[in-house]
Every structure is written in structure tokens, then in C-alpha cells.
Amino acid sequence: MQLGTIHPRIKSILIVDDEEDIRESLGAVLEAHIDNVTIYLAGTGTEGLATLKEHPVDLILSDYKMPGMDGLEFLTKAGEACPGAPRILITAYPELNVAMRAINEASISNFLTKPVSAETLIETINAAMVKSRAVRQ
16 A cells, blocks of 8 residues: 655654564654655653753654653653644553543644554644644635
């Protein structure tokens, strides 16, 4: 299946997930579909925030359930550290209250449920980037 074209303004993405295989799989999918993108991987929210201090990014993907700092707390802090980057929460636990908190507290752009197909991931990222660009204009 041919996937849609990724938004051309994406040069760097941060993926935060405590499961190494998931963050590496997401990174591999994105590297395969975005030319010249830099992917930063972090296993915890704390590592993700440290990455953002050194490398501002165009987009942030985060898991919800992680030890220590959960995805909502991380994405809230990430929004302060990198306010222009759309934030997407990915979870295997799709609960309405989590989705509402993510929208209201972390100002996420989108909410995805695991497992995420490559097609859905690409479509969601494009929608987030288009929405972010419209808000800035």
C-alpha cells in the first residue's frame, strides 16, 4: 500500500516510549517516509525533556503509560519546552478520561491507540502539522 506523503516541514521528531522495540519501530517507519528527518528516541519522560533542552523538534510522540513520569505529564512539560511542536499521545489504554486530560492538560494534537499502523501514523502526523501551521498563521 502506498502511504501519503509526509509533511515537508518535519525535520526532527522526538519519540518517547519505555518499550524500546516500539520506539525503534516508530522511528524506523518515520525514517522510511520522511526524507532527511532526525529521530530522537527517549525511554522516559525525563530523558525526553533532556533531549528537548538540547534539540528543539518539530513533532513529539509519546506513550501514555511509562514508569516515573507518565505521558500526560511529559507532554505538558514538553509543551512548555517546545511550544511550537505538535504533541501526539499514543496509548494501549484508550480511556475517555485519559483522552480528555490529554487534550485539556497537555494540549495534545492527536490521540492514537496502539497498535498504530504506519498509514494511521503518517495521516495523524500530517494532520497535526497542518493544524499547527494553521494556528501559527
